[in-house]
Amino acid sequence: MSYRRTILLVDDTPANLAVLNAILKEHYKLRIANNGQQALQLAERLPLPDLILLDVMMPDIDGFEVCRRLKNNPVTADIPVVFLTAKTQEIDEINGFGAGGADYIHKPLSPAIVQVRVRTHLEMQDLKNAIRLHNHELEDRVAQRTQELLKMQDATIMAMGVMAELRDEETGLHLKRTQEYMRILAAAVAEHPRFVSQLDADSIEWMAKSAPLHDIGKVGIPDLILHKPGRLTDEEFTIMKKHPEYGRNIILEVERILGEESQFLRYAREIAYGHQEKWDGTGYPQGAKGDEIPVSARLMAISDVYDALRNRRPYKAPFSHEMAMTIMLAGRGLHFDPDLIDGFARVAERFAAIAEQYADPDDEAINDMSVAANH
Secondary structure, three states, X not given: OOOOOEEEEEOOOHHHHXXXXXXXXXXXXXXXXXXXXXXXXXXXXXXXXXXXXXXXOOOOOOHHHHHHHHHHXXXXXXXXXXXXXXXXXXXXXXXXXXXXXXXXXXXXXXXHHHHXXXXXXXXXXXXXXXXXXXXXXXXXXXXXXHHHHHHHHHHHHHHHHHHHHHHOOOOHHHHHHHHHHHHHHHHHHOOOOOOOOOOOHHHHHHHHHHHHHOOHHHHHOOHHHHOOOOOOOHHHHHHHOOHHHHHHHHHHHHHHHHOOOOHHHHHHHHHHHHOOOOOOOOOOOOOOOHHHOOHHHHHHHHHHHXXXXXXXXXXXXXXXXXXXXXXXXXXXXXXEOHHHHHHHHHOHHHHHHHHHHOOOHHHHHHXXXXXXXXX
């Protein structure tokens, strides 16, 4: 049995309703209202009407006002309304279309015209619904595809970062930790007058996503230097200090291939090139100081140094959170932006929690021993 469409008939004259009923009852389910208030109530009844045939001249609430209320109601706004009227003045049709009507059928009613107009508007409504459904499906597909691309992007970023870190005998956990430190610290200082214009929610997220690429330039450093357990010679350190420049150049090459800049790549480039700079100008590769250093790189400097202090390196054992805090705070105004290190102090316990949550496997026993010793 095929689905029968529902039509709401609205007219205050019983004879007109009888004519419409005779014309349409064989092919459609009909609802009948003899005044505007009843029409508004029946229009909201489920299943919603597929079409409303609406008389214009009615007492209390005329057809134009009924149509306006239907169109202002989100539940009934999409139901097409066809006016039934004996009026033939142009101004009447203008008023009807202005109220949201889809068409006019003039009285006296012709069965053939009524049937054709009803069928035409139902087909048009079917087409609109099909287009609307198709658009929703496209939106869902685009949203799903966007999420897939973002996941692929995040995985690619992390993989590129791991590629560099593995050469430095570190792990992907270092990348995860510094990424979370960046996100926490940036959010903690986002309302500060110095940073509010630079640290909106989107910028913070892009900076955090960029963080794993901070040491991508280490792919250009020889293994003998990266893996050396002792202090580097001056010559070796000179080579090591080239890794920010190498990182910047790698990202510049990515931008050249893409043919355009992006917010993500800009932050990645700033972080890779500037995370070894120091607030007092004694860092490298440029010796930039103060606000000459991009805020993204200043955030990365704090995140990277804290993580280096808390975890094992070829040249040192891991430090406790308390020892790392002492060293970090001593760098206020020297190594680190004073306002950022103050923000770090406010959220330092959250840094400690991240360090424990994503601890390198070799350091978990040491961390447990440190906790036991403190008790």
